[in-house]
Amino acid sequence: MTTNEDLDRILTAAAGVPLTGPHSAPADVRAGWLEAVADVLDAAAGELIELAGQESHLPAGRLTSELKRTTFQARLFATALREGGISPVQVDTPVAGWGSGPRPDLRRTLVPLGPVLVFAASNFPFAFSVFGGDTVSALAAGCPVVVKAHPGHPELSRRTAELVSGALPVPGLFALIEGVEPSLTALRDPRIKAVGFTGSTAGGRALYDIAVNRPEPIPFYGELGSVNPVVVTPEGWAERGGEITAGWLESLLMGSGQFCTNPGVVFVPDAAAFLDGIELVTPGQMLNPAIEQGFGKTTTTMAGLPGVHEAGTGPENGQGVRAMLFRTTLADLADDARALDLEMFGPAGLVVEYDDAGALIELLASVPGQLTGTVHGTADGAEPVAGEAVTALSARAGRVLYNQWPTGVSVTSAQQHGGPYPATTSPLTTSVGLAAIERFRRPVAFQGMPDGLLPPELRRERPASSSPGGAL
Amino acid sequence: MTTNEDLDRILTAAAGVPLTGPHSAPADVRAGWLEAVADVLDAAAGELIELAGQESHLPAGRLTSELKRTTFQARLFATALREGGISPVQVDTPVAGWGSGPRPDLRRTLVPLGPVLVFAASNFPFAFSVFGGDTVSALAAGCPVVVKAHPGHPELSRRTAELVSGALPVPGLFALIEGVEPSLTALRDPRIKAVGFTGSTAGGRALYDIAVNRPEPIPFYGELGSVNPVVVTPEGWAERGGEITAGWLESLLMGSGQFCTNPGVVFVPDAAAFLDGIELVTPGQMLNPAIEQGFGKTTTTMAGLPGVHEAGTGPENGQGVRAMLFRTTLADLADDARALDLEMFGPAGLVVEYDDAGALIELLASVPGQLTGTVHGTADGAEPVAGEAVTALSARAGRVLYNQWPTGVSVTSAQQHGGPYPATTSPLTTSVGLAAIERFRRPVAFQGMPDGLLPPELRRERPASSSPGGAL
Numbered sequence: 001m002t003t004n005e006d007l008d009r010i011l012t013a014a015a016g017v018p019l020t021g022p023h024s025a026p027a028d029v030r031a032g033w034l035e036a037v038a039d040v041l042d043a044a045a046g047e048l049i050e051l052a053g054q055e056s057h058l059p060a061g062r063l064t065s066e067l068k069r070t071t072f073q074a075r076l077f078a079t080a081l082r083e084g085g086i087s088p089v090q091v092d093t094p095v096a097g098w099g100s101g102p103r104p105d106l107r108r109t110l111v112p113l114g115p116v117l118v119f120a121a122s123n124f125p126f127a128f129s130v131f132g133g134d135t136v137s138a139l140a141a142g143c144p145v146v147v148k149a150h151p152g153h154p155e156l157s158r159r160t161a162e163l164v165s166g167a168l169p170v171p172g173l174f175a176l177i178e179g180v181e182p183s184l185t186a187l188r189d190p191r192i193k194a195v196g197f198t199g200s201t202a203g204g205r206a207l208y209d210i211a212v213n214r215p216e217p218i219p220f221y222g223e224l225g226s227v228n229p230v231v232v233t234p235e236g237w238a239e240r241g242g243e244i245t246a247g248w249l250e251s252l253l254m255g256s257g258q259f260c261t262n263p264g265v266v267f268v269p270d271a272a273a274f275l276d277g278i279e280l281v282t283p284g285q286m287l288n289p290a291i292e293q294g295f296g297k298t299t300t301t302m303a304g305l306p307g308v309h310e311a312g313t314g315p316e317n318g319q320g321v322r323a324m325l326f327r328t329t330l331a332d333l334a335d336d337a338r339a340l341d342l343e344m345f346g347p348a349g350l351v352v353e354y355d356d357a358g359a360l361i362e363l364l365a366s367v368p369g370q371l372t373g374t375v376h377g378t379a380d381g382a383e384p385v386a387g388e389a390v391t392a393l394s395a396r397a398g399r400v401l402y403n404q405w406p407t408g409v410s411v412t413s414a415q416q417h418g419g420p421y422p423a424t425t426s427p428l429t430t431s432v433g434l435a436a437i438e439r440f441r442r443p444v445a446f447q448g449m450p451d452g453l454l455p456p457e458l459r460r461e462r463p464a465s466s467s468p469g470g471a472l
Numbered sequence: 473m474t475t476n477e478d479l480d481r482i483l484t485a486a487a488g489v490p491l492t493g494p495h496s497a498p499a500d501v502r503a504g505w506l507e508a509v510a511d512v513l514d515a516a517a518g519e520l521i522e523l524a525g526q527e528s529h530l531p532a533g534r535l536t537s538e539l540k541r542t543t544f545q546a547r548l549f550a551t552a553l554r555e556g557g558i559s560p561v562q563v564d565t566p567v568a569g570w571g572s573g574p575r576p577d578l579r580r581t582l583v584p585l586g587p588v589l590v591f592a593a594s595n596f597p598f599a600f601s602v603f604g605g606d607t608v609s610a611l612a613a614g615c616p617v618v619v620k621a622h623p624g625h626p627e628l629s630r631r632t633a634e635l636v637s638g639a640l641p642v643p644g645l646f647a648l649i650e651g652v653e654p655s656l657t658a659l660r661d662p663r664i665k666a667v668g669f670t671g672s673t674a675g676g677r678a679l680y681d682i683a684v685n686r687p688e689p690i691p692f693y694g695e696l697g698s699v700n701p702v703v704v705t706p707e708g709w710a711e712r713g714g715e716i717t718a719g720w721l722e723s724l725l726m727g728s729g730q731f732c733t734n735p736g737v738v739f740v741p742d743a744a745a746f747l748d749g750i751e752l753v754t755p756g757q758m759l760n761p762a763i764e765q766g767f768g769k770t771t772t773t774m775a776g777l778p779g780v781h782e783a784g785t786g787p788e789n790g791q792g793v794r795a796m797l798f799r800t801t802l803a804d805l806a807d808d809a810r811a812l813d814l815e816m817f818g819p820a821g822l823v824v825e826y827d828d829a830g831a832l833i834e835l836l837a838s839v840p841g842q843l844t845g846t847v848h849g850t851a852d853g854a855e856p857v858a859g860e861a862v863t864a865l866s867a868r869a870g871r872v873l874y875n876q877w878p879t880g881v882s883v884t885s886a887q888q889h890g891g892p893y894p895a896t897t898s899p900l901t902t903s904v905g906l907a908a909i910e911r912f913r914r915p916v917a918f919q920g921m922p923d924g925l926l927p928p929e930l931r932r933e934r935p936a937s938s939s940p941g942g943a944l
Contacts (some may be wrong), residue, residue: 021863072571391493
């Protein structure tokens, strides 16, 4: 556990990293940071994947592709930083006859918020952990990062942090802390200016409450729970019934269901037909005892909800965990919608039979905020329920898919991994993709500023070099 | 006061406005809303300015230019909506060999958050009131708006609301409510999805606390207090001393100092020289009794702070209000910095003498968050303290000016009217300028979606008309 003295030293160093002016790091220097870390992590892949396997029980194939995705993500940010596309500036030159009075010379850029506290997740020991999306996007923005290690993979966290620190040339730019109490102390410390979190709704909300109730409240970017509803249209079912069931099961049970985009609820026109002949695979060992216990608890709760019935269990995995299906009807959910609030983080799903498309759309319009919503229908979606479901889900989710599955979140420019509360605490932002950088910087406008005092990217005469201001 | 029944009817209607899908309003329809309202307000200018003058005690010339600015702002948003520049979309086409796994077709657009509650301000009865920047930017985003009238100008608020409602063709899109209790009920209502506020730090923080502690927390965009520090460099003072003092006084006392960008604190190399020969003008009648009392209280507090001395008072305005100046030194502020937290909303300012530029920069780096920071120096700012002050202030403010004054916030693309807490509760956003729209919409990504189900702006084949989807 991190001592108070160590934490204070870490926060002092983080707060000492210059955020503005000639000693702050320009975009290409920040790109270099990310590339340097990506290189050392790739070079240590064998060692890291072995450690990750021991601590997370995830198979080597999955971990190999996850590490690849993690370093790809860092290099994608680096490329975008060098190209300038994710650091937009806005320049308004003077206009004497402007409608709100003479327009001054106004030039807006973005500056880092300051030190960011990142709570690592357990289910992606690379992609959402020490050097995951929150860390990378905060560093890309120019913010120092303090990562709270997830206790599910302590050795991997320490070794990753050692490699990250070794690759970063700026004191204070990165540190790892361990332990709940030190992380809460950091969360309350005025030197911390923003928080990234991926985890449970209850845990995330508790931390969010601390962040927003500080004397100086700070942005809390929490990616919490989601049941990721799927709608199968009657026409889609008629065309591709078996394929849809198989695709759902694969997405649902992938990684033993331990994904935040796990499609936990599927609305189908005929539950018996949908469930016919399903064989559930044996899940792997769960990530850690807390998740295993949580899975047992939520599936027990689900089984006890009025109108919910068990619809199949698979073989036991040697630690007492089985894949499970439940079923209910739209009419039962209309009486008691708690099943739609219940994320069973693990290999379990709920099949909801609907016969009234209008009632289905009405229910979808009022589901809790979701990371994703999915519609499976005909190729062109001409059946009215397809379009109505897309409209309803796009009002309640951050990403809406058609004839695809939500697990496997691509790291791209257009990606939106977010959604209305409780899917996230910050629906205007994404925690995956290049737009994730927007969470960690704020606009500053310079008015009437002589060239010599402007940040390089705002100068009237852009210097030949793209990074003239960097002293780091 | 708005009754519970009226409020419920208003919120139900607001929640019924479609946010997504073919029945939601496309950008050019929203542009039409704003233009229609601007037209009716301009047509009623004579009547509105007379009402505003009676209730706010502001002179007709000021109110005329404020109304002009208000309708200009609405038309500027309308133009930007038609041109598409403020509604960015992002399209990622499929790439099989993408580094995080095969990249799907992902298209991201922005959808309205839902009904927005706007708390009107008293000091701009047009520009920050019923049809002010918050209302206009929320409507531009497609959000229904419920405005809580400021009690400082009730008749003007009602008449403006009547005109706005009459010009908007969509039921539920706009409503006015009156009274503190109804506004708190609305703030807690799950149908309200975001809040805009301009006012005092204490009042704003109390409302913010409610918004973020709801079962479903919502974004609270509060523009609170700021003392807007100004730094005069020794070299700047030597070149333009008298001009700087005169400019500061004009900005400080404009509108009897009742502006959030009022430059309340000025750091000068020689306080006696800066204050020499100053004559303070008679302030106008204050906006309302609450502001008048607050001014009396904060100036009394200021006078009682250790190391702070009165440095001049002007003639009394007939209601007991006089312009006031105070002075202190950097050394005194280093012992007790409370004077930097104290916004005296009215015709008063604090002159701080500094002799150690290094100590000045250190103090600036730790001032509370500000809307603006200003430096007055030589034309090119070559003296080191100018650049160091700009660097320090840009880490603590949303807008940094050079040889200009912060009052008079231009409505433009690059404007940033915001800043770290306590200047605002949401430092990543602006409440003035076109970027203010970003506060009221969230990204949604569509994955693998057939053209017919995509929002028009994301379709592969863009239709000939720019607004094919609008049924409103």
